[in-house]
Amino acid sequence: MLRTIIDFRQDGQGDWVAVLDCGHRQHVRHRPPFIARPWVEDAAGREAHLGTRLDCPLCDRMEWPDALAAYARTPEFDQDTVPRGLVSSHTTKTGVWARIHVLEGRMLYHVEAPVDRRMRLEAPATGIVVPEVSHHVEPQGPVRFFVEFFGLARD
Numbered sequence: 001m002l003r004t005i006i007d008f009r010q011d012g013q014g015d016w017v018a019v020l021d022c023g024h025r026q027h028v029r030h031r032p033p034f035i036a037r038p039w040v041e042d043a044a045g046r047e048a049h050l051g052t053r054l055d056c057p058l059c060d061r062m063e064w065p066d067a068l069a070a071y072a073r074t075p076e077f078d079q080d081t082v083p084r085g086l087v088s089s090h091t092t093k094t095g096v097w098a099r100i101h102v103l104e105g106r107m108l109y110h111v112e113a114p115v116d117r118r119m120r121l122e123a124p125a126t127g128i129v130v131p132e133v134s135h136h137v138e139p140q141g142p143v144r145f146f147v148e149f150f151g152l153a154r155d
Contacts, residue, residue, distance in 0.1 A: 002053040008046045016040045021095050023065030023152050024058045062128050069153040076146045079139040089134050097150040098129035105143030111135045
């Protein structure tokens, strides 16, 4: 899944790492002939690449980034009070991750794009919501759950 470069940092060995808007980090080395990224070796080149997009395989695998902080949560919902928006296709905004916490019962969690995944969340269970990825939930009988939202922690 393509993500936007928002910053660059150096790792402990001095290699450059792109900070992506999803919260993941990805090495951007210049190692010809295998990897040709001469722009990463100077500040102007890195600056010119801010805002460009890189493929993030960690988002494809729905892996939770380390650099997130919780900032909001919904009230608890049940099968009768679940908002219409959660049972129809929707996405979170850029950089917004979420966790669906199923406290009682079970629900189906459909991740629609870019891959079609269907997960059965049975209490106690947590589903991961990836930024900008279409999804919806489907209560399966009596259920109680809430959604917790996360964004990039400030360094």
